[in-house]
Amino acid sequence: MKILIADDDPQFLKALRITLRSQGYEIVTASDGVQCISAAVEHHPDLMVLDLGMPKMDGMGVIQGVRGWTDAPILVVSGRTDAREKVAVLDAGADDYVTKPVSIDELLARIRALVRRIPQKTETPMVSFGNVTVDLSAHAVFRVYHGRKVRVRLTPTEWKVLEILVRNAGRLVTRKDLLAGIWGAEHVNDSGYLRLYVSQLRKKIEDDPSRPKYLKTEQGMGYRLDLPSAGGGE
The missing domain is CATH 3.40.50.2300 (Response regulator)
Structure with a gap:
């Protein structure tokens, strides 16, 4: 504990x-x-x-x-x-x-x-979507390329953005909450930084970053990670 x-x-x-x-x-x-x-x-x-x-x-x-x-x-x-x-x-x-x-x-x-x-943790903190696997316990992301599983290199900030979204899969996470959780409450208006990191994440985890299937933008509000098991929609 x-x-x-x-x-x-x-x-x-x-x-x-x-x-x-x-x-x-x-x-x-x-x-x-x-x-x-x-x-x-x-x-x-x-x-x-x-x-x-x-x-x-x-x-x-x-x-x-x-x-x-x-x-x-x-x-x-x-x-x-x-x-x-x-x-x-x-x-x-x-x-x-x-x-x-x-x-x-x-x-x-x-x-x-x-x-x-506090609910007892009974599940392994591992989340998969598409050809991507996120291991929360190991702070690691893996992706399958040509039948081979390779580790995706994320910056510490990219990892923090992805981790928060994974832990709230299927739910909207507002820009304010993401900014406060990563950089502190004094940066809740610095949305340009957040857009940059989300864009970089899409290039690393989406098959087509210009048409993201998983890391979705909720216009004017924030971001949501859609997983097949999380009930997220397009």
Whole structure:
């Protein structure tokens, strides 16, 4: 079980990391919101523990940035006590909210409660469409050429775009969600970058990039990966 902890208080971060590791959890940490988004994209935590008052991007921005492509439970641990803010955070996609200072026993109990809600993974994270296979666990893409399976070389950013689309196969992923998930909320208007990477991906995974069969554009909204088993249409 992998947990991402994001907090700009180094003492709290260290104490929680040590405690959770002693409980058998794998821990990834971030000290600001932008690092948190990047760590979520790279490590795919099963659960996230977030502070709200982080630099570069606050906890609300992180929640909005990741909720478009992950259902991992989010526990907010914050010193803010305003009831309206708690409601806003929960409505944005957080699963629980606890106010600092909090005892470690209560925090562990809330984490255990959220962990119990996580569906058990029973399937191999492998997706195939056409002559392409995406192995999410190995961060690898393979394509059959002339009867031979070869690895497709993707840049780190191309992989992030494809991975988010694969994990949401058959569903629209908005440009805003993709941009926030890859580069952070401050880049949600940089759609030119995204078009470039999508174009490059099509050249690598589509038989006819000018008439994509799988990586579809939803005009004015975003992108969708259509798979035979995902119920996607033309």
